[in-house]
Amino acid sequence: MSTAALVPLPVVLPLIAAGVKFAIGPRLPKLHRAISVGTLSAVLLVAVLLLVAADRHGPQVAAIGDWRPPVGIVLVADRLSALMLLISAAVTLCVLIYSYGQGSADDEEGLPLAVFHPTYLVLSAGISNAFLAGDLFNLYVGFEILLVSSYVLITLGGTASRIRSGTTYVIVSLLSSLLFLAAIGLVYGATGTLNMADLALKLRELDPNIRLVLELSLLLAFGIKAAVFPMSAWLPDSYPTAPAPVTAVFAGLLTKVGVYAVIRTETLLFPDDDRVAAVLMVVAFLTMVVGILGAVAQTDVKRMLSFTLVSHIGYMIFGVALGSRLGLSGAIFYAIHHITIQTTLFLTAGMIERVAGSTSSEKIGGLAKTAPLLAILFFLPAMNLAGIPPFSGFIGKLALIQGGAQDGSWLAWVLVAGSVVTSLLTLYAVGKAWSRVFWRSPRVAMPSAAADDAAGGSGSPNDVRGATLGGRDIARGGAMPRLMTAATAALVVLGLAFTAVAGPLTDLTDRAAGELRTRSTYVEAVAPGTVVRTADGSTEGPPVRLPADFDRTSSDAGDPFSGRIPGATALPPRPSSGGRVEQQGVGASEIERGAP
Amino acid sequence: MSVSAVLAILVGVLVAGGVILLLERSLTRVLLGAVLLGNGINVMILAMGGVAKNAPIIGQSAKGDQNDPLPQVMILTSIVITFAMTAFLLALAYRSWQLQGHDEVQDDVEDRLVATRREAEELEDTGADADLEAAEDARAAVEETPSPDDDAALTRDA
Numbered sequence: 001m002s003t004a005a006l007v008p009l010p011v012v013l014p015l016i017a018a019g020v021k022f023a024i025g026p027r028l029p030k031l032h033r034a035i036s037v038g039t040l041s042a043v044l045l046v047a048v049l050l051l052v053a054a055d056r057h058g059p060q061v062a063a064i065g066d067w068r069p070p071v072g073i074v075l076v077a078d079r080l081s082a083l084m085l086l087i088s089a090a091v092t093l094c095v096l097i098y099s100y101g102q103g104s105a106d107d108e109e110g111l112p113l114a115v116f117h118p119t120y121l122v123l124s125a126g127i128s129n130a131f132l133a134g135d136l137f138n139l140y141v142g143f144e145i146l147l148v149s150s151y152v153l154i155t156l157g158g159t160a161s162r163i164r165s166g167t168t169y170v171i172v173s174l175l176s177s178l179l180f181l182a183a184i185g186l187v188y189g190a191t192g193t194l195n196m197a198d199l200a201l202k203l204r205e206l207d208p209n210i211r212l213v214l215e216l217s218l219l220l221a222f223g224i225k226a227a228v229f230p231m232s233a234w235l236p237d238s239y240p241t242a243p244a245p246v247t248a249v250f251a252g253l254l255t256k257v258g259v260y261a262v263i264r265t266e267t268l269l270f271p272d273d274d275r276v277a278a279v280l281m282v283v284a285f286l287t288m289v290v291g292i293l294g295a296v297a298q299t300d301v302k303r304m305l306s307f308t309l310v311s312h313i314g315y316m317i318f319g320v321a322l323g324s325r326l327g328l329s330g331a332i333f334y335a336i337h338h339i340t341i342q343t344t345l346f347l348t349a350g351m352i353e354r355v356a357g358s359t360s361s362e363k364i365g366g367l368a369k370t371a372p373l374l375a376i377l378f379f380l381p382a383m384n385l386a387g388i389p390p391f392s393g394f395i396g397k398l399a400l401i402q403g404g405a406q407d408g409s410w411l412a413w414v415l416v417a418g419s420v421v422t423s424l425l426t427l428y429a430v431g432k433a434w435s436r437v438f439w440r441s442p443r444v445a446m447p448s449a450a451a452d453d454a455a456g457g458s459g460s461p462n463d464v465r466g467a468t469l470g471g472r473d474i475a476r477g478g479a480m481p482r483l484m485t486a487a488t489a490a491l492v493v494l495g496l497a498f499t500a501v502a503g504p505l506t507d508l509t510d511r512a513a514g515e516l517r518t519r520s521t522y523v524e525a526v527a528p529g530t531v532v533r534t535a536d537g538s539t540e541g542p543p544v545r546l547p548a549d550f551d552r553t554s555s556d557a558g559d560p561f562s563g564r565i566p567g568a569t570a571l572p573p574r575p576s577s578g579g580r581v582e583q584q585g586v587g588a589s590e591i592e593r594g595a596p
Numbered sequence: 597m598s599v600s601a602v603l604a605i606l607v608g609v610l611v612a613g614g615v616i617l618l619l620e621r622s623l624t625r626v627l628l629g630a631v632l633l634g635n636g637i638n639v640m641i642l643a644m645g646g647v648a649k650n651a652p653i654i655g656q657s658a659k660g661d662q663n664d665p666l667p668q669v670m671i672l673t674s675i676v677i678t679f680a681m682t683a684f685l686l687a688l689a690y691r692s693w694q695l696q697g698h699d700e701v702q703d704d705v706e707d708r709l710v711a712t713r714r715e716a717e718e719l720e721d722t723g724a725d726a727d728l729e730a731a732e733d734a735r736a737a738v739e740e741t742p743s744p745d746d747d748a749a750l751t752r753d754a
Contacts, residue, residue: 189644
């Protein structure tokens with residue numbers, strides 16, 4: 001069996017499992033656990049196999065229902081997709097185990113879990129679908145699957161605070177979906193195809209200004225999802241009120257799905273536009289700086305983490321904006337690192353809440369004595385996030401700074417400076433939170449907490465409580481459930497492991513970045529040099545010769561931007577047929593790799 | 597590619613109406629706005645299929661004289677998604693009404709904090725000695741319960 005047959009499994013398995021779980025209902029908790037853990041473990045295994053296959057044999061492609069592109073839907077696992085899939089499978093599995101720990105500790109085997117766990121599986125199916133989609137519309141469907149399940153998860157239990165923050169989240173996400181859908185309509189109107197490999201060929205033929213409109217409308221939709229600065233205000237307001245496992249998986253994965261979509265758009269579809277690269281640079285800078293300034297001002301640990309999440313998205317956008325092999329490699333590495341670290345930090349924030357009854361650093365203190373293990377579990381990823389040298393955050397930031405230096409433009413240097421400042425401010429923000437929550441003497445902190453208790457526990461709006469899956473107040477000061485600790489520790493170790501395997505991992509992200517820049521690899525894998533099914537039934541289309549500047553590999557050695565030759569210079573002749581249906585036949589009929 | 601003017605105008609009207617409703621405060625209006633916006637975009641995708649021709653069924657119409665079926669397929673998918681979203685938003689609006697007696701979208705927590713903080717500072721600035729106590733009260737209010745009026749639900753939850 002070829003590995004290409006495995007490509008649909010990360011989408012299909014969780015969906016089937018979710019259906020089975022709904023069918024079983026709230027009975028048989030042990031069977032439920034077995035199904036959830038088994039499914040996500042299977043997805044993890046499939047992701048490993050896909051990554052190995054994609055790395056050795058090139059992109060793995062599955063044409064659904066054997067309908068050939070550009071008409072049929074394809075799922076593609078190239079190095080980037082497989083890598084993101086692998087890390088998301090690992091993280092979702094750990095968070096699942098954490099949520100079982102929390103669920104059993106809260107004695108909530110009943111109602112809420114019956115919704116939480118199947119929805120969680122649907123969410124993971126949606127994430128996998130978004131990573132694997134080889135087709136813009138399928139990407140939209142993937143987004144919708146994960147969004148709709150995230151709506152359910154963020155309003156879980158239906159308490160007032162969750163309804164309030166959920167409303168913002170739902171409306172903003174809905175708007176971004178509609179923008180994406182409109183962009184898809186425009187892309188289809190302009191090119192007559194939505195298959196990404198086919199688009200890579202056809203978008204070149206368009207007027208550069210129309211191409212700019214399409215690119216910006218797609219980036220706008222993805223930018224909202226990724227919480228890039230002007231569109232990031234929704235995130236810190238809506239994430240912290242959800243249950244800890246939900247916030248953790250949202251923080252780790254949902255924004256990165258947006259980043260992934262931005263990477264795909266900027267590499268496969270619209271690789272050569274300096275104007276957009278400059279805009280992305282400015283936006284990345286603002287995201288970093290504005291986000292981290294927000295984090296510095298926060299006193300609540302969860303809110304502080306939400307702002308650092310926004311801020312560090314800027315690093316990935318920076319790498320994408322550079323567009324060089326080094327920049328993209330750094331962005332991919334940073335995404336992997338950040339998924340793991342941010343998830344871990346939110347999980348530890350959930351545990352802080354459990355131990356101390358709050359995550360507001362004004363109310364709690366001295367936890368290092370009562371929960372020394374938790375202090376370590378928070379400290380390690382916090383330092384990792386700030387980018388202290390031995391940790392993976394440092395490696396990712398270093399790669400991006402190197403990429404910026406290699407780029408050499410003044411804008412890139414501003415970004416380099418911005419990322420250093422952001423890194424220092426991150427250290428300040430997480431350091432402040434850690435020392436307040438864990439280090440300072442409890443006596444300094446406790447009076448206000450005691451006063452708060454006397455007042456009937458009604459906290460300030462900064463205080464985000466109610467962390468159980470069902471929305472009830474959690475029991476204070478309980479012992480730490482072992483499963484929760486184990487799952488968090490596993491993620492901390494995974495974060496540390498990135499340092500241990502930094503060499504092979506950066507090689508891999510470097511190869512993934514190279515593959516992103518060599519677009520013909522992807523196009524050839526999706527539409528191999530054979531005949532493409534054409535709309536009018538004929539089996540022949542005019543051969544498309546890839547121009548020499550289709551791939552950007554030639555520019556790797558020198559200035560990264562030199563490869564961005566405007567596509568209009570070496571266009572293949574535009575097909576003369578006026579109708580849209582006819583145009584579909586001009587797909588990647590016979591692709592010859594351009595000799596750089 | 598040519599586009600029907602009627603469809604183009606319809607898209608404009610639907611999207612404009614949708615945007616206006618989305619900017620409203622009440623969740624029910626926002627929901628209606630989302631529905632209008634979704635329909636507007638669906639019509640736009642339909643318009644992207646070009647001018648109307650015959651049904652794309654082999655044997656019923658000539659090959660060159662068929663509509664592009666793909667936009668219709670996409671619209672079908674997005675209608676299903678919009679439908680699910682409408683149902684969810686309705687449930688959300690109803691739950692909000694259950695809890696608070698209205699379905700208005702509330703301010704961001706941070707916005708409210710900033711607003712109350714500014715009020716407290718203004719009190720402090722303008723206040724003479726007699727007002728100092730009031731300023732203290734306001735500062736305490738920021739820390740405890742910033743704006744009791746529209747914050748009742750939040751504290752009730754906590």
